[in-house]
């Protein structure tokens with residue numbers, strides 16, 4: 001399974017990259033807004049540092065506007081993946097972009113039927129938002145399992161990118177189910193690394209090391 005980082009903060013991207021934990025990056029308007037920088041400026045900066053897929057989201061909701069934004073975003077770097085919302089005009093845009101050879105990440109997926117339509121339109125990635133489903137008492141990882149089963153059964157090529165990840169258990173479940181990618185916020189990456197028995201074991205080894213003759 002590939003690990004993407006879900007951020008527009010280049011410091012977080014560099015930190016994950018330095019640990020060899022970075023297969024790609026996902027951004028969204030909320031994450032870019034947090035940086036206080038312009039959309040294009042942030043994406044240029046990220047693409048100068050990252051060779052894997054970098055998802056960049058359109059802000060329009062009509063076919064024409066999304067297509068124009070998609071062309072501008074795709075021109076930034078060859079590794080840009082255009083993120084398109086799961087709405088009717090979005091599906092039309094995904095079909096056209098796929099035919100034009102532009103990679104897409106269909107975002108804000110909350111049902112298996114939406115995931116089916118995105119795959120039919122030719123999406124490169126589908127992003128089920130597991131945390132936001134859990135937040136309203138639904139089963140986010142259950143949706144991921146349904147989508148993975150459906151894509152396998154019907155031989156659909158779209159990759160399942162688990163998004164809105166909030167905890168290590170979302171990552172463990174993604175691995176168990178066989179999702180293609182999990183995009184993880186920087187704070188959760190830290191939680192994947194840490195284990196109390198590692199800390200206790202390290203403290204013991206360091207203490208015992210003091211007794212080793214020089």
Ligand code: E4P
Pocket residue numbers: 006026027028107127129131132163164165183
């Ligand atoms: C990723 O592509 C999504 O935009 C992101 O994971 C959303 O996460 P959130 O629900 O924590 O905002």
